[in-house]
Amino acid sequence: MAFSLPDLPYSYDALEPAIDARTMEIHHSKHHQAYVDKANAALEGTAFAGEPVENVLAKLATVPDNVRGAVRNNAGGHANHSLFWQVMAPSGQGGSPSQSLGSAINSTFGSMDELKAKIADAAATRFGSGWAWLIVRDGKLMVGSTPNQDSPLMGQDMCELYGTPILGIDVWEHAYYLNYQNRRPDYINAWWDLINWNKVSELYDAAMG
Ligand code: MN
Numbered sequence: 001m002a003f004s005l006p007d008l009p010y011s012y013d014a015l016e017p018a019i020d021a022r023t024m025e026i027h028h029s030k031h032h033q034a035y036v037d038k039a040n041a042a043l044e045g046t047a048f049a050g051e052p053v054e055n056v057l058a059k060l061a062t063v064p065d066n067v068r069g070a071v072r073n074n075a076g077g078h079a080n081h082s083l084f085w086q087v088m089a090p091s092g093q094g095g096s097p098s099q100s101l102g103s104a105i106n107s108t109f110g111s112m113d114e115l116k117a118k119i120a121d122a123a124a125t126r127f128g129s130g131w132a133w134l135i136v137r138d139g140k141l142m143v144g145s146t147p148n149q150d151s152p153l154m155g156q157d158m159c160e161l162y163g164t165p166i167l168g169i170d171v172w173e174h175a176y177y178l179n180y181q182n183r184r185p186d187y188i189n190a191w192w193d194l195i196n197w198n199k200v201s202e203l204y205d206a207a208m209g
Pocket of ligand 1 (some may be wrong): 172
């Protein structure tokens with residue numbers, strides 16, 4: 001099966017006012033759709049066509065040279081956005097971290113406030129376009145960022161911040177520019193209120209095995 005655009009788990013206006021409906025609609029139906037279409041076109045006719053996106057990213061180094069760049073950008077974009085939609089929820093509906101995730105956050109970072117500060121810093125200081133992440137590597141939580149559409153799932157050879165992403169924020173201008181223009185820190189701060197901690201906790205447990 002080729003990749004397809006996943007439905008959002010909420011309506012385009014569900015994340016307002018933090019993220020406006022127009023931004024969500026363009027981001028999902030145009031930007032994410034384009035990553036899906038271009039990833040499918042790049043993979044067509046290769047041995048990787050039809051594989052789950054996580055597998056394609058994990059084996060990116062062995063994707064044929066002539067399409068590797070397109071796969072990196074577009075399969076990466078597809079995976080990143082698929083996660084991004086899932087780890088957000090309308091304000092007040094995202095729950096709170098599970099006991100296991102909450103205690104890992106406290107023991108790793110000191111407090112939720114410290115985690116927020118670390119993610120906000122990673123997101124604000126990512127130069128140009130990219131993502132900030134909370135990942136699990138070797139059973140431990142880590143915060144960092146990636147350029148462009150690089151994914152921690154691309155592994156050690158392809159991505160400095162390799163691991164299993166459990167929370168990510170898109171800091172490409174297309175994610176916030178209509179509402180926030182150059183005020184990326186304001187978008188990051190508003191986004192924090194949208195985190196779907198129920199989903200992030202589920203992803204944490206899965207990553208911890
Ligand atoms: Mn995006």
